[in-house]
Structure formats: structure tokens, C-alpha cells
Amino acid sequence: MPRTAAPPRTADLQARPYKPGDKVVAVVDLPGVPEGTTGRIAVADGLTWRRYWVRFDNGEMLGHVDQHALVRARDWDAFRHARELERAEAERAAETSAEADTDAGGATAVAAGGATVNGVAVPAHLLARSKAARERLGA
Structure with a gap:
């Protein structure tokens, strides 16, 4: 059975460094250059932080891209x-995480005698401490 590679x-x-003359596309909006604009690398700089001078097809030339x-x-x-x-995967993970936190946090706090306020579990000992402080202050 042939094995399909992950996308x-x-x-x-974006991992491999670019060389002068490489044809590239802007993946974000840059000053004067909208996302999706093609261009060519003019100069490559940097060892640990790679940045480039790029001549874009719309006439702009940007440095330190x-x-x-x-x-x-x-x-x-x-x-x-x-x-x-990746965006869809991140949204699914965030929804799953939020649901798990809400379910687990509320159940744990209520089971331990605490409460859930705005989706945040408040332990019973903190509620007792607040109650004692209010009584002490006469509030």
C-alpha cells in the first residue's frame, strides 16, 4: 500500500535560505507591497536572522525583509x-482546549466545594478566605 506524505x-x-536571483512571493502585507506580490532576491544578509533586499514586480524595492x-x-x-x-487546526485545538478547560475546571471546583465564575474555577479555600475577610471588615 503506497504511503502518502504529509502535506x-x-x-x-520557508526553511531554506534564499539566494540572489531567487523568485519569491510576499506572504504578508509589506510597506507598498501587498501579499501575493512576486519579486526577486537582490541581496541576502544575515547568518542567524536572515533578511533580504527584494525587488518586487510592482516596482518597490524593500530591504531587511x-x-x-x-x-x-x-x-x-x-x-x-x-x-x-494550520489555521483550521489551530482553531480546532483552541475550541477543544476551551471546552476541556471549562468542563474540567467547573467540575473540579464544584466537586471540591468551590465555584466556577466566568468559566474560571475558584477553589473553596479562597472562597472561605474571602468570606472571613468580609466578616472581619464588616462588609
Whole structure:
């Protein structure tokens, strides 16, 4: 049975350094350059923080463009697809996490004699401490 490879991640598509002359696409809006604009690398700088001078097809030339603001032109469609998959995955994870926190937090606090306020579990010992302080202050 043939094994299918997992789709590439956005970080994988942006991992390799670019060289002068490489054709790239802006993956975010840059000053004077909308997302999706193609261009060519003019100068590559940096060892640990890779940045580039890029001549874009709309006539703009920008310096110090971060590696993560660009993707190779041939990988542009795969990058957009991977970005949408990652966005959907992050939304699902956030929803699952929020539901689990609400369910677990409320059940734990109530079982221990506490309460849940706005989805946040308040332990019983803190409620008792607050009650004692209010009585002490006569409130």
C-alpha cells in the first residue's frame, strides 16, 4: 500500500535560505507591497536572522525583509494551502482546549466545594478566605 506524505508545513516551505536571483512571493502585507506580490532576491544578509533586499514586480524595492515574510514562487500555492490547514487546526485545538478547560475546571471546583465564575474555577479555600475577610471588615 503506497504511503502518502504529509502535506508540507509553512515553516518547512520557508526553511531554506534564499539566494540572489531567487523568485519569491510576499506572504504578508509589506510597506507598498501587498501579499501575493512576486519579486526577486537582490541581496541576502544575515547568518542567524536572515533578511533580504527584494525587488518586487510592482516596482518597490524593500530591504531587511524577514525570511518568514517570503516564500519561493513555486511554493506559493502549497504555502497558502498549508497556512489554511494550520489555521483550521489551530482553531480546532483552541475550541477543544476551551471546552476541556471549562468542563474540567467547573467540575473540579464544584466537586471540591468551590465555584466556577466566568468559566474560571475558584477553589473553596479562597472562597472561605474571602468570606472571613468580609466578616472581619464588616462588609
